[in-house]
Amino acid sequence: MREALRRWAPGLAALLAYRRADLGPDLRAGLAVAAVAIPVGIAYAELAGFRPEVGLYSCVFPLVAYAIFGSSRQLVLGPDAATCAVIASAVAPLAAGDGAAYAALSAELALLTGIICILARFLRLGVLADFLSKPILIGFLNGIAITIVLGQLAKITRIEAEGDHVLHATFDLVVRLGETHPPTLLIALGAFGLMIASGRLLPAFPAAVLAMAGAALAVFLLGLDLSGVKTLGVVPAGLPGVMLVRLDPDALAALVPAAGGLALVSFTSMMLTSRSFASKNGYEVDPDKDFAALGAANVVSALTHGFAVSGADSRTAMADAAGGRTHAAALVAAVAVALVLMFLTAPLRYVPVAALGAVLVMAGLSLVDLATLRLIARADRTEAVISLLATLGVVVLGATQGILVAVVLALLRFLHISARPRVEILGRVAGMPGFHALSRHESATAPHGLVIFRFNGPLVFFNAGHFRHALMAATSAEQGAPKAVILDLLPVTEVDVTGLFTLKEVSDALRQRGIALVGAGRQTEWRNWMVTHGFNPDGIVMHPTLRHAVKALAAADTDHADADDTKVS
Template identity: 35%
Template sequence: MPSGAHPATITKRQLPFLGWIRSYRRDWLLPDFMAGLALWAVMVPEGMAYAGIVGVPPIMGLYTIVPPLIGYALLGTSRLLVVGPDTATGLISALTVGAIAARGAAEYNGLTSTLAILIGALFLLFGALRMGWVAAFIPTPVMRGFIEGLVCVTIIGQVPHLLGIAGTSGNFFTKLWFVVRHLQDVALAPAVSGLLSLAAMWLLRSLVPRIPAALVVAALATICVGLLGGEATGIQVIGDLPSGLPPLALPQLDPATLWTLTPGALAIVLVGYAEALGAAKAATVQGGGDIEPNQELVAHGAANVLSGLFGGFLAVGSLSKTSVAIAAGARSQLANLVAAIFCFLTLVLLTPLFRNMPHPALGAIVIAAMLHLSKPDYLRVLYARSRSEFAVAAIVIAGELTLGVLQGIGLGVMLALLMLIYRASHPQGAVLGQLPGTEAYRDVTLHPDALTFPGLLIWRAGGDLFFASIGHLDAELKTALAASGPAVKHVLVDAGSVDFIDTSACDALLNAIAEFQRQGITVAFARVRDQVREGMQLGGVEAAVGSTNFYERVTDGVRAWHQGRQG
């Protein structure tokens, strides 16, 4: 424990609920209660609908609501974030477990809960290792591309439920072609109920967005199908759901099985955490407070372990559900606890009411949720802002549609890392000139009015000096020298953008300095940070150019050169 850390501070950091409970205000009680009711109205029908994406019975969607809400409320650092079933990561779960077991089998359901526990364990591990920075490896274009591709994949997977036809496996285009070829098999009753439910979802969200559209549509569809005779109408319904407490589900600890589940679990942790952190930051803008990324990992770990142990599937922070809480006036995590209580009462008392809930209506709820997630305008704006980043997003979408969801997001992350490596190893150096009437020095290609000095080349290193970048920077400097002509006899390197130098870079600098000196060109440095200069001292660079050739400012180096010429 750090010597300056007070035990109470550490306890509050590890149990964040102690903070918001102590500062809780009485006038927040009613808004939190009403927000909890709104969350209950949204999460119950969506939980059962999202279970279809995961490939498990609807009851498991209800099992996935209560434990994560409680776990996050106790351990999370956001006052407003809502954790629960999710569409984006739910499909990855289905693909991961589907590689081992067939949908509908008891083994599949058990493995889905085991996967949730494994995901929770990885969240906890990353939290203990303080790896809250991992979400930074999914840039926004990759995440948006993943979501847009996921929208297409999820919707085409739900269309058979919506129309009452059989489904098939394969990629997006395989499923699309299958639907087109079997349109003549569409059953009238399921198609009408599904399309009406979808239209109702759209109308309610457009005209009265504050009403829980999913609950209204699910309730009306259930009542109508029940009045018309339930399954006798030809519409597939949920059927009897068990009531009472969720059963304790012990994980399958077979090493081979866990090893097979691990790649999917890691993908879910990475994607889910990036999504959750984005939602938590958005909630912070609305409701204030601070987010501690490493504690968020711990909170998501606890939420998923509890969900898996009580027969549920994975859960992550959701921007859509968080937006519901914010719109309903939530002030704290008490809203989540209220929602958990009502969802628990639903499990114990109300599950018989869902017997005649039609699968086409659940498909409509999922499709409406996915359409709500889609932001095609983002891609249009991205195309205008950065063609390269748009290309990455497009590749992710294409990868998901042709190769699969896991492959698409994996391709996106790989491309993002390659771009990061390329940019780190290709920093942009620049020839500098003095802006007239100032002591500022800027890139002469961007500022044609900047003044240069015959015989002097002022050159800015564009980034850190290390084994992967030094060759590129050395070539850029020599190109700049060649373009400046033989008159240049002094090079002043602006190292203000250099935070790090390694031994490979020092050795390369020594070779370059020796080559310049053989050509009668002297070298000096300006704005060298202390840790960089220490590396130059140890590497012999300072001895090669002389300690007097290090300057605090570029202006100082230019003045010293002028004085040297006059002398």
């Protein structure tokens, strides 16, 4: 029973073995997480196009689901900037301004996302955690950040900008800046000031809480809502009931791809967060189990009037900084948010929308990671360009299409790396043992009459042509025809049928020119593989190491020279 729990519900298994010593730190961490989750949940609900209570619903039950099924002790799930941007981008065109349809379609999207995540767990697709490279993910999140910041300008100026696209709306807003509503702008500027001051003077205090509380107090005391400052209005008290999510067949064609993209991006970013905190605290997380846990959290959110959720890095960081040790911290946070929903929603009516816009602008700016982008550019300019393309895809095409751009970029990068592995010609360097690339060592010299060829990747159907072209070019570039080509097989981790036929074709072509093709490394593995598959290209002699191959060829050359001398004498 215990083994089954660890396999299917690792969080619950850990909670059943809970230590009393962890209770105090988990209580403090849970309350700290709730203090951040409440304002952020309300702000992200606004970003996704929901009423504030929906954002709070999404901070309660998904937390409980992950605490039961997840493997990370610190990870906190909830509304996330990227997730909310994708929801708005995917659902708004389908709902066409109908609030009820918007809520129903969002629940359907969360349910589909959850189902896809659970199916991915059974297909053992946890390896997808590494699918989106760091540059692509950074670029995607930078694009989301820019979109969020631009999207909040209308809230902090109260200009009803026109335009279906965020760039069009931003241009229209800039043209109409003279229509800015001064009290609304002052509230937003005050919220910015409170968050900046709080970050410097009270770093342990949630800045968003201070900004929303201060702005709400200003509205209440000064009657700013009567001056045209838009507020949240009445927020219904109580917890949501369970609802049956109806799948709309007409919307499935649009929602399934969006759900797939949402599952991929949510899971990838979530695993980056959970792995970093697991490494810091000295334990491992299981990607496959966490895929299922993310799916369970989204299904539960859909059934309880919430929307799609993901790993929340800021709230996870808060849980860790406050000393949270186990999944119980997330349960404490969920209970705290639930208590606010039941008994403390009345003051939320005075929270101005402009303050929420300011909170989202600060959240968006915190997502911008120019420092990492600069590091990427120093390491590899191509990767930096790919990161910028991912950013551009989100800003120009929107969050949903931006996911597609990120996936296509990831596939193209993978194909480029796999289809064009690095090719090196090796030689000796004085004072250094072994063989080294001629291109990296000016003093390296190739053994006389030999080409030592290294292909740094598997030899399979999509790179076999590159292998053939590079090897034949290496023999043509040699001053005078080489006597032999030694193929370093250690980096060649896999060979498919196309690769074998390519080897045979190259061997035959070289033999016609009087050049032998010799293999070095993986001798036993290659021999067994070829015997198993009944394939043995003529003329390819195998040696255990490069050194052995060079020595054997040198000895054969000496024997041949001696035989010629004997004939002459």
